[in-house]
Amino acid sequence: MTVVAHPSLLRELVERCETLRRHAASGGSQEVARRLEDATYTLCVVTGTRQLDAALSVARRQLADAMTRQPPFRH
Known part of the structure; x- marks a missing residue:
């Protein structure tokens, strides 16, 4: 079983890393x-990686997978 971080955490970390970089x-x-x-x-x-570029790639893939499993809430 693979553990995947919550999408909101992944999104925040990706944005933080990209901005700081x-x-x-x-x-x-x-x-x-x-x-x-x-x-x-x-x-x-x-993300279970060792380098930023790999971590960003895995996080983006996990975010995309999360979006296909559960679309965003709409009013």
């Missing part, structure tokens, strides 16, 4: 680098 690439501070490292570690743990 953009800030780091444009000359971010030591604080940005540390926060990116922390977010990367967390995303890797919840």
